[in-house]
Amino acid sequence: MGMGSDMYRQQILDHYKNPRNHGELEDPTFTHTGENPTCGDTIQVDVRLEDDGDTIEYVAFSGDGCAISQAAASLLTEELPGKTLEELQAMDRDDMIDMLGVDISPMRIKCAVLAEKVAQDGAKIHTGEIEIETTKTE
Amino acid sequence: MGVQESEPLDVERIREDFPILERRVGGDVESPGEGDGDDTPLIYLDNAATSQTPDQVVDVIADYYRSYNSNVHRGIHSLSQEASVAYEQAHDRVADFVNADGREEVVFTKNTTEAENLVAYAWGLAELGPGDEVVLTEMEHHASLVTWQQIGKRTGADVKYVRVDDEGRLDVDHARELITDDTEMVSVVHVSNTLGTINPVEEIADVAHDHGAYVFVDGAQSVPNRPVDVKAMDADFLAFSGHKMCGPTGIGVLYGKREILEEMQPYLYGGDMIRKVTFEDATWEELPWKFEAGTPNIAQGIALAAACDYLDDLGMDRVETHENQLAAYAYDRLTEHDDVTVYGPPGDERGGLVAFNVDGVHAHDLSSILNDSGIAIRAGDHCTQPLHDKLGTAASARASFYVYNTREEVDALVEAVDEARQLFA
Numbered sequence: 001m002g003m004g005s006d007m008y009r010q011q012i013l014d015h016y017k018n019p020r021n022h023g024e025l026e027d028p029t030f031t032h033t034g035e036n037p038t039c040g041d042t043i044q045v046d047v048r049l050e051d052d053g054d055t056i057e058y059v060a061f062s063g064d065g066c067a068i069s070q071a072a073a074s075l076l077t078e079e080l081p082g083k084t085l086e087e088l089q090a091m092d093r094d095d096m097i098d099m100l101g102v103d104i105s106p107m108r109i110k111c112a113v114l115a116e117k118v119a120q121d122g123a124k125i126h127t128g129e130i131e132i133e134t135t136k137t138e
Numbered sequence: 139m140g141v142q143e144s145e146p147l148d149v150e151r152i153r154e155d156f157p158i159l160e161r162r163v164g165g166d167v168e169s170p171g172e173g174d175g176d177d178t179p180l181i182y183l184d185n186a187a188t189s190q191t192p193d194q195v196v197d198v199i200a201d202y203y204r205s206y207n208s209n210v211h212r213g214i215h216s217l218s219q220e221a222s223v224a225y226e227q228a229h230d231r232v233a234d235f236v237n238a239d240g241r242e243e244v245v246f247t248k249n250t251t252e253a254e255n256l257v258a259y260a261w262g263l264a265e266l267g268p269g270d271e272v273v274l275t276e277m278e279h280h281a282s283l284v285t286w287q288q289i290g291k292r293t294g295a296d297v298k299y300v301r302v303d304d305e306g307r308l309d310v311d312h313a314r315e316l317i318t319d320d321t322e323m324v325s326v327v328h329v330s331n332t333l334g335t336i337n338p339v340e341e342i343a344d345v346a347h348d349h350g351a352y353v354f355v356d357g358a359q360s361v362p363n364r365p366v367d368v369k370a371m372d373a374d375f376l377a378f379s380g381h382k383m384c385g386p387t388g389i390g391v392l393y394g395k396r397e398i399l400e401e402m403q404p405y406l407y408g409g410d411m412i413r414k415v416t417f418e419d420a421t422w423e424e425l426p427w428k429f430e431a432g433t434p435n436i437a438q439g440i441a442l443a444a445a446c447d448y449l450d451d452l453g454m455d456r457v458e459t460h461e462n463q464l465a466a467y468a469y470d471r472l473t474e475h476d477d478v479t480v481y482g483p484p485g486d487e488r489g490g491l492v493a494f495n496v497d498g499v500h501a502h503d504l505s506s507i508l509n510d511s512g513i514a515i516r517a518g519d520h521c522t523q524p525l526h527d528k529l530g531t532a533a534s535a536r537a538s539f540y541v542y543n544t545r546e547e548v549d550a551l552v553e554a555v556d557e558a559r560q561l562f563a
Contacts, residue, residue: 008507008561017562038518039502040532065532066500067562108506 008067009102016067021060021077029053032122033063034135036114041065043073045118047080047126056080056088061115068100068108073115075099085123091116110137147452147460153542155192155448158182163512178512181547186331186359186491186538187516188381191445195384198444202437210436211410211427224440229426231443235450236357236376237367238393242425245392245399246439250358251281253377253392254325256429257354258289260405261398262323268294271320273313273351275337276302276528277330280521282356286325295322302528306333306482314345321351328360329489332522332534333482334465336360336489343372352398358382362449362540363490364458368393380438384541385445389438392429399425406431449541457541461490464539464548468492471552477559481529491538493520496555499562501533507561508535511554 025031028046035042043063050057059080061073079099080088093113097104104112114137121135153159161180182190202224208217210225229241238244247253266272272286276299290297298316301309308326317324324346328339339355346353352374360366361376362383368376373393380389394402404411404422408431413421422428449457466485469492472478477497482488495501505517516536519526526532537551 008503013561039500040519066502068503105506108502111502 011101012067012071015071015074019061019070019074021058022062022074023060024062025058025060028060030122030126032118032125032135034114034118034121034137036065036069036110036137038138039066039069039111041069041111041114043069043115043118045073045076045115045122047119047122049085054084054086056083056085059119065114066108066111068104068111069114072096072100072112076115076119080119085127088123089120091120113137145456147456147541149460149542149544152452155194156190156542157193158190159542163509163514178510181511181513181550183537183539183543183547183551184514184516185540185543186382186520186536188387189362189384189540190542191386192384192448194448195386195441195444198441199386199437202440207437209433221436225434225436228439228443231446232391233393235446236361236378236393237369239396242396243368243393243399245394245426245429246434246442247377247390247392248388248435249381249390250279250356250377250379251285251390253375253390254281254285254354254356256392256405257375257394257402258285260402260429261352262286262289262295263293264403266290266293266295266322269320270295270322271316271318272297273300273316273321273324273346274298275300275308275313275326277306277308277333277335277337277522277525278325278327279331279356279358280523281358282325282327282354283522283524286323300326302333302335302525306330306335308335308337308342310338310341313342317345317349317351319349321346321349323352323354325354325356327356327358328366329363330482330522331359331491332493332520332525332536334488334491334493335482336487339373340371343374347372359489359491363461365454374398380442380445383442383445384448385442386438388435389442391442396425399429402429404428404431408432410434452541460541461539462486462488464543464545465490465492467545468537468539468548468551471548472555474552475559478555481534490540491536493534493536495531495534496559499558501535503562504535504555504558507558508551508554511550511557513551513554515551 025046029049031046033044046060048058059077096113096116118135124130162176163180206217206220208221210222229244233240233244300313303309326342343353354375355373357376357378361378376393381387411423411431465488469485480494501517518533
């Protein structure tokens with residue numbers, strides 16, 4: 001069994017077919033979109049913060065694309081609530097790969113990290129650290 | 139050529155010329171050739187991106203570096219003479235392959251894209267201006283589309299696109315409407331790298347010439363796969379790439395009619411392309427060297443001539459028939475399922491490639507899963523983003539065939555697509 005099938009273990013297929021927290025929030029604290037032009041993956045991440053303005057309360061996502069990008073976004077919406085924005089920014093691609101629970105081939109890393117990068121950039125725009133229109137992973 | 143046209147290619151014998159086809163793959167991409175995963179025979183169906191290279195061509199490259207590696211043109215010594223003669227004769231050989239009138243009409247470039255850019259910069263920037271029009275097709279590769287689009291922005295020339303109809307064919311009536319006396323250049327892809335459509339380039343050239351426009355034929359997907367005759371199609375320019383026709387990477391060809399190339403100014407300046415230089419001015423070398431500034435890809439050029447020999451030995455008529463039969467078979471097998479969309483015209487009307495999508499399975503996921511069965515296909519926009527927008531999809535999977543592919547490999551493709559469908563069901 002090579003990487004292809006390994007990459008599509010049940011968890012990823014489950015999150016792809018039955019995405020969690022899929023849709024848009026009515027009252028997000030911030031929202032941001034991103035794309036992975038080579039695959040044509042698009043992701044919008046909506047984040048609502050708790051009253052402390054720092055702790056993530058709820059996350060939703062929408063978009064479409066390959067199974068890796070969509071499953072990663074779905075998993076992220078379950079992972080982020082309870083984390084602070086600082087903890088969100090501290091996440092890297094290995095955290096995302098751990099969450100997916102499979103090896104991701106080098107050509108597909110950009111699919112895996114899209115949602116994470118969108119959430120991070122969205123938070124940075126919210127706190128005034130950066131000014132960008134959309135996030136791209138290539 | 140001494141070959142019966144009806145006699146099919148001896149694929150089994152051809153495969154012996156390509157040791158890479160014996161490779162096993164499908165495992166850990168970070169350490170190819172090692173580990174448990176590399177247990178699956180390679181099924182290489184990514185030939186429209188790059189073809190494999192036969193021993194006969196690899197040997198020519200090795201022989202160059204082992205026996206007579208030297209810079210061309212300026213040397214008096216033996217090695218330089220040998221290299222110069224071989225490199226120059228390679229132009230003659232390539233000219234013969236597409237029925238051009240000798241080396242003067244054959245400029246070696248890096249690839250098809252550079253050939254497009256050479257004409258766009260050397261001719262387009264000099265000749266185009268507001269009120270002029272460049273006509274492309276909606277199925278152009280980015281190599282042509284983006285290049286003329288940008289030249290249009292710089293010069294003020296308008297860029298127009300001939301429609302592709304619902305079945306993936308070029309709307310020739312629309313071409314007749316768009317091409318007018320304001321049209322200066324018509325750039326048309328001969329065989330679409332996405333739809334597989336074989337465009338009526340002779341007819342388009344006639345229309346262009348009736349209005350005094352030049353026609354540039356993108357032959358990247360046609361020259362490797364079928365007999366191409368620049369005189370029969372009356373192309374003013376033709377571009378193609380060595381690495382899609384059994385040759386190495388780093389070498390491509392711009393064919394241009396001699397009288398047009400003579401009028402054009404150089405695209406790159408520097409060594410090798412000059413005749414006389416003073417502190418004030420310079421004059422240019424003869425064709426084709428005027429357009430080959432700097433040390434060229436010598437081994438690759440010589441190897442391209444060897445690739446032409448290899449393909450002519452097989453017989454380009456037979457190559458065309460083989461490709462078409464595989465594409466038609468793949469088209470029929472893939473469309474057995476209603477959830478598969480194959481883009482472009484029916485199988486018997488296409489070049490040797492099939493781009494498709496399976497409902498509910500992204501092309502990149504499909505390619506990852508096929509890799510597990512050792513099957514190499516391409517997934518993405520194939521450098522035709524505007525066409526994919528029109529098709530309503532960001533990406534497609536593409537299987538493309540060459541002289542060493544078999545019906546059994548098409549069967550393996552269809553079987554692996556079935557497995558992917560079940561995984562995602």
